[in-house]
Amino acid sequence: xxxxxxxxxxxxxxxxxxxxxxxxxxxxxxxxxxxxxxxxxxxxxxxxxxxxxxxxxxxxxxxxxxxxxxxxxxxxxxxxxxxxxxxxxxxxxxxxxxxxxxxxxxxxxxxxxxxxxxxxxxxxxxxxxxxxxxxxxxxxxxxxxxxxxxxxxxxxxxxxxxxxxxxxxxxxxxxxxxxxxxxxxxxxxxxxxxxxxxxxxxxxxxxxxxxxxxxxxxxxxxxxxxxxxxxxxxxxxxxxxxxxxxxxxxxxxxxxxxxxxxxxxxxxxxxxxxxxxxxxxxxxxxxxxxxxxxxxxxxxxxxxxxxxxxxxxxxxxxxxxxxxxxxxxxxxxxxxxxxxxxxxxxxxxxxxxxxxxxxxxxxxxxxxxxxxxxxxxxxxxxxxxxxxxxxxxxxxxxxxxxxxxxxxxxxxxxxxxxxxxxxxxxxxxxxxxxxxxxxxxxxxxxxxxxxxxxxxxxxxxxxxxxxxxxxxxxxx
Numbered sequence: 194x195x196x197x198x199x200x201x202x203x204x205x206x207x208x209x210x211x212x213x214x215x216x217x218x219x220x221x222x223x224x225x226x227x228x229x230x231x232x233x234x235x236x237x238x239x240x241x242x243x244x245x246x247x248x249x250x251x252x253x254x255x256x257x258x259x260x261x262x263x264x265x266x267x268x269x270x271x272x273x274x275x276x277x278x279x280x281x282x283x284x285x286x287x288x289x290x291x292x293x294x295x296x297x298x299x300x301x302x303x304x305x306x307x308x309x310x311x312x313x314x315x316x317x318x319x320x321x322x323x324x325x326x327x328x329x330x331x332x333x334x335x336x337x338x339x340x341x342x343x344x345x346x347x348x349x350x351x352x353x354x355x356x357x358x359x360x361x362x363x364x365x366x367x368x369x370x371x372x373x374x375x376x377x378x379x380x381x382x383x384x385x386x387x388x389x390x391x392x393x394x395x396x397x398x399x400x401x402x403x404x405x406x407x408x409x410x411x412x413x414x415x416x417x418x419x420x421x422x423x424x425x426x427x428x429x430x431x432x433x434x435x436x437x438x439x440x441x442x443x444x445x446x447x448x449x450x451x452x453x454x455x456x457x458x459x460x461x462x463x464x465x466x467x468x469x470x471x472x473x474x475x476x477x478x479x480x481x482x483x484x485x486x487x488x489x490x491x492x493x494x495x496x497x498x499x500x501x502x503x504x505x506x507x508x509x510x511x512x513x514x515x516x517x518x519x520x521x522x523x524x525x526x527x528x529x530x531x532x533x534x535x536x537x538x539x540x541x542x543x544x545x546x547x548x549x550x551x552x553x554x555x556x557x558x559x560x561x562x563x564x565x566x567x568x569x570x571x572x573x574x575x576x577x578x579x580x581x582x583x584x585x586x587x588x589x590x591x592x593x594x595x596x597x598x599x600x601x602x603x604x605x606x607x608x609x610x611x612x613x614x615x616x617x618x619x620x621x622x623x624x625x626x627x628x629x630x631x632x633x634x635x636x637x638x639x640x641x642x643x644x645x646x647x648x649x650x651x652x653x654x655x656x657x658x659x660x661x662x663x664x665x666x667x668x669x
Contacts, residue, residue, distance in 0.1 A: 398440035414499025457528035565630035
């Protein structure tokens, strides 16, 4: 028995220690990989991932977040933009060399599918004044109708602006094709940079900026109304908007800062994208007026209104419209409150034009501070086609673009003149913004994006024609 016991003891000593006392059968053969080794490797992987994440966040905090808080730049974005400009200029030269001249002329033409005769109705129907209706008049209206069917000047304002030269983004290469291997390699490198380097960085910044905005405004909203609350609210809005602009590699050039909107006034601007708010708030805070949204935008709106007297309304509700008018009059009566930011077009236009300004913003009185915003589509398309993309999809497209580059012009304040009604005042402000921003001025309502033409617009054209026939006046 002693020899048997000694033999069993020797056998047990040769077995892995982890197998002792487990109550499981042990197969003879080479030792198995033990579970602690697998756990150790997992822990090492998690530790490495933690170090990478902490290093990433430290770099983001040190080189982007902190400069954003203080409104300074370390020059990194400027270097990036210089490299980007040189790259796109080189790509443009390569495309021009590899593309037939006829194709270049076709793509660079300022006209669309058809060449329009922009002469007014008076000139188009010249010689008819003072005479009765003639059947030949039908040809003028038929021509205008066919032009509108082929390519009307309203619908094309709700689609992305066409580029003269390709900006190395896949979404804009409809009119461009394979040119050379070198250009293709640059495009591949650009895809890697945008999706593997810039996108993670931008998503990180956007998440931090939006989270801080929601949390910060919610906390500030719990404070009683005081000068401290107003100061904290402005600090949160400025800081978070600057972070969000950095998440889009935003490069903004502000002009005529001496005309920045003052407290107690109304700031009106042309509307291209929801980021118009970020672009303007980076340089100063505003009390905003706008349409109620759902999803991510709705979450942000509900948080912001807790800290600042923003006005969100449902356009289809008549009672909301009356409430907005009342709130606006009360707001501008207090010269200590932030200027109100309004986009009178009521919808996003593709930054080539300025459409009809709703008169409501110009009926309440007060000083109007016009602001013109013009984006450079060569670096990224800022236009939001809300009927095609939701907010998350739109932001993803923005974050995979090269950058968002725009110019902002502050303009001298304007007031309603004696004998001028709200519509005339709105048109005067719209014309000033269009001229300053180099945009096309259109009389059409942006609501045509989702609605049919009103009968009043049709009747207006009929009245203009009748005036010419009877000779009682000229068409304005």
